[in-house]
Amino acid sequence: MSGPYARTAPQPDPRTPDPRTPGTGAPHEAADDPARALLARLDGLRGRVSALVEQRAAGDPTADDPLRGLYLSEEAVRHLLTTWGALTDDGTAHGTGTGTGTGTGTGTGRAVGGEHAPGDRLARLAGRADLTPLDVAVLLAALAPDVDRTFEPLYGYLNDDVSRRRATVGLALDLCGVPAQSAAARARLHARAPLAALGLLEVAEPERPFLTRSLRVPDRLTGHLLGDDTPDAALIGLLRPMPAPLPADAAAEPFALRLAALLESGPATVYLREQREGDGLAAYAAALRAADLEGLCCAEPGGHVAELLREARLSGRALVVPELPEAPGPLLRALAAAPDVTVLLADPRPYDPHWFPEDPLVLEAPGRRDGGTAAWRAALGGDADGFDLAAAVAPYRLGGDRVRRAARAARALAAFEGGPDGPLTAAHVRRAARRQSASGLESHTRRIRPAVDWGDLVLPEGPLGQLRELALRARHRDRVLGDWRLSAGGGRGRGVLGLFAGESGTGKTLSAEVVAADLGLDLYVVQLSSVVDKYVGETEKNLERIFTEADRTDAVLLFDEADAVFGKRSEVKGAHDRYANMESSYLLQRLESFEGIALLTTNLRANIDEAFTRRLDLVVDFPFPDAGQRLALWRHGLAHVPSADGIDAAPLARDFELAGGSIRSAVVTAAYLAAGRGGEVTADDLLEGARREYRKAGRLVPGEGRW
Structure with a gap:
């Protein structure tokens, strides 16, 4: 900037207060004005520059040479000094700036610039960075041309080169009254000394002799000392x-x-x-x-x-x-x-x-427990009064400002679906929270966004109650295992582990999806084809990636057909058995420290190693549906399908022993038959669907050609 002392600046209006004059009501009058404090220091530096110019001119036989420095005449220098004196109240520059540095690199008495003014950021910086008075004086001499352009021609005169308008090492030491041969003073400008090491001063032009190297102050530092807090x-x-x-x-x-x-x-x-x-x-x-x-x-x-x-x-x-x-x-x-x-x-x-x-x-780092209900309530404010917030956010362990971001997203969803005044619901909060979870699991898993609920399950009361308990454990594990100190210890995590055992089609995968939906989480199904590897140790590495990411993600992890990786260990009769047992041992150890929610499914519970079942929280057996449950499954499958009047699924439930998955497939077959002819589903369509399921299973179709 040109500064208020530049020769080219227009003359100020007499009615305009001088920013350096106390008591005028100028902007710089504030007690903590950094610019005013820095200008006060520069006033002291002017006195030292004036004295050094007088000293050089008095003993310099070339002082009258019009080509000296190519060129700055003595008259021009005198004019600059006169202008400086006219800008002070008493006709002289503020402070003498004697700079009584001792040559030891520490300096004594007043450094260039005099006493510290209120709001002096340079003084605060010197205290924080442990700068000596000599460091401060050198720094001030180096930044002077960046604050007030009238220093430039005078520095050119003192450097014997009008093109070199910045302070040099030799000029800075002269202004500080320190001998140029002082090893301690020169050391303050080395790369490991505070000024350079802290990024406050750059000694440029390394190809030049040391004393003629230019000193540059970063623009960010100059701006800071003037009161500008804009980052670099x-x-x-x-x-x-x-x-x-x-x-x-x-x-x-x-x-x-x-x-x-x-x-x-x-x-x-x-x-x-x-x-x-x-x-x-x-x-x-x-x-x-x-x-x-x-x-x-x-x-x-x-x-x-x-x-x-x-x-x-x-x-x-x-x-x-x-x-x-x-x-x-x-x-x-x-x-x-x-x-x-x-x-x-x-x-x-x-x-x-x-x-x-x-x-x-x-x-x-402490994590948020029980969903961080207090943080959610602070982020949502009164919008969360219409539902049970604690129950809605219990499954989530969002950290940082993820809660705040999820709260904004939930409000946006509510406004989109219900208008500007649309009510915020637990569903909005859950959807927004799910989107804040990392998705690194998708490299080895398949994500399912649940679209089912408890009404989609047709199960006996026993297994249904166990599934609800599984969701309950996921919500309250921090309280029970942490606050109530019921953790087993030994570095074990607070994960929730469940095994679903039953014949194919009995609802194991659907139940996992329902549990995830109840918790408001996504379901990630592990793709065993991308996990199991023929090379020794690779399977464990792939599983470790999945478990590590699942620990960091609010999600339910599903190992479908878990027999492939959680099978029984066997007697070692060869290298294959030994490495297979190593995989099982790794899984046993990893489940101990797991912090997430993992569900395993198997068609035959006996295939799972007993050491795994001991570490499970719940083992849910899915029985083959009886006639009553099969009838409920047929009716549930037809609930949203246009059907002919008077369809009775009771004979199908009685005569065809099908699991829930097969019944759904039979209904899908019937629906396609009806859609193909542009009509409604009839009893014959359902019968054909049931027969096809029997034939797929290689079973004898009951009442073939009679029913």
Whole structure:
């Protein structure tokens, strides 16, 4: 910027208050105005520049040479100095700027610029970054031309080259009153010294002799010292806003308070291992709010670590990295080189000591339990009063601001379906919450979005009650296993595991879909063809990917025809038996630590290893339907099908012993026959459908040609 002291600037209106003059009501009069504080420091620097110009002119035999510096005449320099003096109240520059540096690199007395003014950001930065008075003086000399253009020609004169209008190393040391031969003073400009290492000053033009190298101050630092808090342009697209903390549950709130106390005590480096994506960021947001601090959040720093650390240092914020790259070592080592900045890291991976030269504080991020009802209620407000919110969100363990995003999505769904004033329902909340879950399972599974309910099941009371209990366990596992301390220990997870056993077509897969629908979750069916591998160890790797992703996803995992991977271990008679037993042993161990909901189906319960059944929460036996249940299944299948009047399915239920899946197939066959002729389903269509199911099974058709 040109500044108020530029020779080319228009003369100010006498009625316009001088921004440097106290008591005029000017914008810079505010007690904490950073620009005014910086201008006050530059007033002191002017005095030192004036003195140095006088000294050079007095003893320079070429001072009158019109080509000196190609060229800046003595008259022009005198004019600049006169202009500076006229801009002060008493005709002289504010402060003498004597800069009594001792040559030791620390300086004594007043550094260039005089006393600290209110709102002096440079003073605060010096305190946070542990800068010496000499560092501050050099920094001020380097940034002066970026704040006030009238320094440029004078720096050109002092550099003996009017084209070099920035401070050089030699000129900065001269302005600070430090001998150019002082090793300690020169060391303050080395790459590992605070000014360069912290990204506050660049010593440019390395090909030049040291004393003639230019000093450059990043534009971001200059803007900050003038009161501009716009982030560095290099960080555009990398920064994300810190989420506003939602109410924490009973487990997370004490953790946030302890973490806040740590952050208040000074710079710290913390690594939170999170179970679910967003748990770490949510914990940091709550802790920062409790400590009355701000966070600078960047998910993918890439090659901009220096800019991020500088931004955090200038703003006094904690640097929050909620996602680490696949190989985090280089990033973390770069962050560890800034002990003056609080660095908060989060990742689902366990901490590896090779990542850091010195270990950070490693903690487990608390997850939201029982769905985080308090957080949901805060996000939804009064819109959630029309239904049982706790029951609706119990199956979900969304972390971070996923709850807030799901709440916005739920409101949008309600407005789309019911108009601007449409009521928010539990169904809207569940649909929105499902969309916030990760979908990494789909590489090895098939997703089913349930479209059924309990009314679609035709089962005896025993199995039906067990299925409802399974959904109940999924909702209240955190309370029973966590709050009531009924976990078996030994590192076991809080997963819910169930086995559905019964003949083909008895409703095992449909029941899994109903349970998922009741919980408001998607059902993921494991594709065994993409899991089982002939190469040793590959099956376990594929299963581990599925279990790891299922732990992080709000979903129900279904192993259909589980005999293939959960079968009995056998006596080892060869290499094949040994490796097959290893797969079973791995699964036994992995089920112990599983945190999600997994259901297994089998046509023959005896095929499942007893060690698996001991680890299951429920084993539900699906009996073959009797005549009464078969009649209910026929009627349920025909509920939405246009049928001829007077159809009686009782003879079909009595004469054809079909499971529920076969009855549905028979109804589908009858429906196609009716659709083909453009009419309604008749008794003959149903009979033909039932007969085809018998023939498919290779069974003798009862009453062939008579019924």
